[in-house]
Amino acid sequence: MHDFKYKNNELYCESVAVKQLAEKYGTPLYVYSHKTLVDHYRKIREAFRAIKPLICFSMKANSNIALCGILVKEGAGLDIVSGGELYIALKTGVAAKRIVYASVGKTEKEIEIAIKHHIFLFNVESLPELKMIDKVAARLGRRQTVAIRINPDVRLKTHKYITTGHKENKFGVDMETARGIFMNCSRFPHLNICGVHIHIGSQIVDSGPFVKAIEKIAGFIKELEQNGVNIRWFNIGGGLGIIYSNERPQTAAEYAKAIVPILKKIKAGVILEPGRFIAGNSGILLTRVVYVKETAAKNFAIMDAGMNDLARPSLYGAYHNVLPVESASYRPSSKLRSYDIVGPICESGDFLAKGRKFIDLKQGELLAVMSAGAYGFSMSSNYNARPRPAEVMVDGKHHRLIRRRETYNDLIRNELR
Numbered sequence: 001m002h003d004f005k006y007k008n009n010e011l012y013c014e015s016v017a018v019k020q021l022a023e024k025y026g027t028p029l030y031v032y033s034h035k036t037l038v039d040h041y042r043k044i045r046e047a048f049r050a051i052k053p054l055i056c057f058s059m060k061a062n063s064n065i066a067l068c069g070i071l072v073k074e075g076a077g078l079d080i081v082s083g084g085e086l087y088i089a090l091k092t093g094v095a096a097k098r099i100v101y102a103s104v105g106k107t108e109k110e111i112e113i114a115i116k117h118h119i120f121l122f123n124v125e126s127l128p129e130l131k132m133i134d135k136v137a138a139r140l141g142r143r144q145t146v147a148i149r150i151n152p153d154v155r156l157k158t159h160k161y162i163t164t165g166h167k168e169n170k171f172g173v174d175m176e177t178a179r180g181i182f183m184n185c186s187r188f189p190h191l192n193i194c195g196v197h198i199h200i201g202s203q204i205v206d207s208g209p210f211v212k213a214i215e216k217i218a219g220f221i222k223e224l225e226q227n228g229v230n231i232r233w234f235n236i237g238g239g240l241g242i243i244y245s246n247e248r249p250q251t252a253a254e255y256a257k258a259i260v261p262i263l264k265k266i267k268a269g270v271i272l273e274p275g276r277f278i279a280g281n282s283g284i285l286l287t288r289v290v291y292v293k294e295t296a297a298k299n300f301a302i303m304d305a306g307m308n309d310l311a312r313p314s315l316y317g318a319y320h321n322v323l324p325v326e327s328a329s330y331r332p333s334s335k336l337r338s339y340d341i342v343g344p345i346c347e348s349g350d351f352l353a354k355g356r357k358f359i360d361l362k363q364g365e366l367l368a369v370m371s372a373g374a375y376g377f378s379m380s381s382n383y384n385a386r387p388r389p390a391e392v393m394v395d396g397k398h399h400r401l402i403r404r405r406e407t408y409n410d411l412i413r414n415e416l417r
């Protein structure tokens with residue numbers, strides 16, 4: 001599944017010992033495997049070969065310009081959610097015609113810039129947004145292609161913060177509203193309203209909810225066609241789950257097998273927006289033990305990485321596997337002790353993992369927080385005035401910095417006294 005493996009009891013990324021990367025670039029450090037990244041993109045592309053969809057990598061999972069650039073070179077388009085992501089996307093050299101733009105709060109300015117750059121598609125989330133895009137397109141003398149994001153109202157067994165497709169979420173419009181928009185397209189003369197978009201949530205491990213939502217929408221598309229509305233694009237979003245601990249997510253091939261037959265029955269071209277599936281297991285967060293603190297209640301390994309570097313555990317209670325970089329001390333006879341792996345930040349919610357078993361952890365020891373390639377760096381912050389970590393891309397035996405470690409000066413760069 002990924003290219004982080006032990007050789008002689010030492011963790012490697014492809015052909016590079018990660019310990020060497022820690023020494024060269026310092027910690028905390030995000031390390032990515034080029035091979036794992038590209039492999040996951042290709043897995044999706046291959047699985048859907050029969051229908052040749054437009055695959056747009058969801059940049060919010062990881063918006064590093066080099067990482068996105070690698071995917072663009074492989075043929076991916078990009079799924080953006082802000083003017084900032086549009087800016088980075090364009091810098092990767094992606095063709096604007098392969099950019100799709102979702103977000104419930106696109107501002108007039110963001111819309112204008114995106115239209116000026118000739119992006120392919122807006123995934124529209126509300127009626128006032130539709131009016132705004134029509135207005136801006138009119139001003140620019142253009143006719144903009146849009147898809148309507150429909151909330152298919154399916155329930156999921158994933159974390160409540162990462163479900164997006166049932167009626168209590170802020171995303172998309174309900175089916176009735178969508179019907180009204182499609183039946184009255186002429187009210188928006190500067191829009192070509194020819195797409196339907198769904199994105200039902202994230203870290204979905206079972207294809208059941210996807211099938212349910214896609215079937216529902218496919219039926220809706222057919223109904224529209226019977227009423228003379230031609231739907232050219234069906235954007236089915238992202239959301240594919242990955243392995244963090246003992247999940248058994250559907251593979252890309254299983255996912256495709258479940259949904260391609262439904263998609264083949266409609267004429268619309270298909271768009272996919274995977275984020276986590278492509279980037280998640282291609283990255284780790286490398287961090288060093290600053291102190292081992294033993295208390296009456298617990299053992300703590302206090303790391304040099306915290307919730308500002310990787311927010312998922314604090315934010316969602318998310319599980320990330322944590323591995324020792326050097327496991328030479330592991331023997332069947334060794335005694336395991338339980339540790340909370342915590343950060344240096346002044347918050348009790350600042351942890352990376354809880355109750356994990358290790359042979360005595362030592363000050364200075366390196367740990368790898370696995371599956372940190374998606375929603376890792378992209379959600380990082382400077383909380384506690386901590387410079388954000390560096391990022392490194394490994395390709396075979398080569399490695400290169402793809403983001404410099406922030407300096408203290410970066411922390412005040414935009415501040416005025």
Ligand SMILES: *Cc1c(COP(=O)(O)O)cnc(C)c1O
Nearest residue numbers: 058102202238239273274275276
């Ligand atoms: C976040 C998001 C995605 C990507 O989700 P993953 O779970 O990372 O695949 C795709 N589409 C939209 C609209 C999103 O908001």
